[in-house]
Amino acid sequence: MDTLNMRTGGQGEPAVLLLHGLGATGAVWAHFSVLLDRRVLVPDLPGHGPSSPLPHYSFGTLAAAxxxxxxxxxxxxxxxxxxxxxxxxxxxxxxxxxxxxxxxALGVKAEWSQDDLGRAATFAARPPRVFETREDAEQAYLKVSGLLGIAPADPAGLRETEGGWRLAMDPAAFGVGAPDMPALLAAARCPVVLAAGEHDPMSRPEQLRALDPDAVVLAGLGHNAHVEDPAAVRALLERFGV
Structure with missing residues (x-):
């Protein structure tokens, strides 16, 4: 049976569910979640941190988990x-x-080239890399999650193993592929806000605005805007009465 590590706290409805990006853990929401005056649920996605891996990774299998x-x-x-x-x-x-x-939906990569997909597939097929020291593994974790220079490594994102340290992340999770954003937006049964940092190299504002002319550009921020400026991102949830 698969298990999902879930951080919880606070009171008040509707509850807020916070989902981290590929390679990170729920710890990236730590400074963000304390700004919310309601119940908060923050999972480590399957194959990340202490959560169980999946036999196959797709957007559907991850969402179902x-x-x-x-x-x-x-x-x-x-x-x-x-x-x-x-x-x-x-x-x-x-x-x-x-x-x-x-x-x-913050910092979603909306456009994927064949090179992007090829690199992701290559990463997904590799066994976990073992690093001699914990410090080296921490640096690798921060690079994979895009957190280098803006946050410390989450200890739950690392695992001691024979010969040293590795990332806790299951490399196969890189194989999720590219999302069909127009279809996902069309199928959503609720209001959606698309947003990205002004300097996000993975989620360019013009790409998001091609999907939604009202997409929000967060001035001066990069890919992990919720870590760089939690208050600026938290303000976007006010649109949902949160």
Whole structure:
């Protein structure tokens, strides 16, 4: 049976579900979640941190695993970063038995080249790399999660193993592929806010505005805007009454 590590706290409805991006853990939401005056649920996605890996990774299998781990059917307001933003949109389709009142999809990579997909497939096929020291593994974790220079490594994102240290992340998770953003947006049964940092190299504002002319550009911020300026991103949830 798969297990999903879930951080919880606070009181008040609707609860807010926070979904991290590929390579990170729920710890990236630590400074963000304390700004919310309601119940907060922050999972480590399958194959990340102490959460169990999946036999196959797709947006559907990841969203289904999150839905199974929730304490009830909602309603939830869901904020997701990068991969987590795609999963938030998946959940908003209603296919997983979860009631979603609103979605904030932050820093989602909307356009994928064949080179992008090829690199991801290569990473997914590799065994976990073993580093001689914990410090080297921490640096690798921060690079993979895009957190180098803006946050410390989450200890739950590392694992001691024979010969040294490795990332806790299952490399196969890189094989999720590219999301069909137009279809996901069309299927969402709730209001959706698309947002990205002005300097996000993975989620260019013009790409998001091609999907939604009202997409929000967060001035001066990069890919992990929720870590760089939690208050600026938290303000976007006010659109859902949160």
């Amino acid at each position: 999150v839905a199974r781990a929730l304490p009830g059917t909602g309603p939830y307001v869901v904020a997701g970063h990068s991969l987590g933003g795609v999963l938030a949109l998946e959940l908003a389709s209603g296919k997983y038995g979860v009631e979603v009142d609103g979605v904030l």
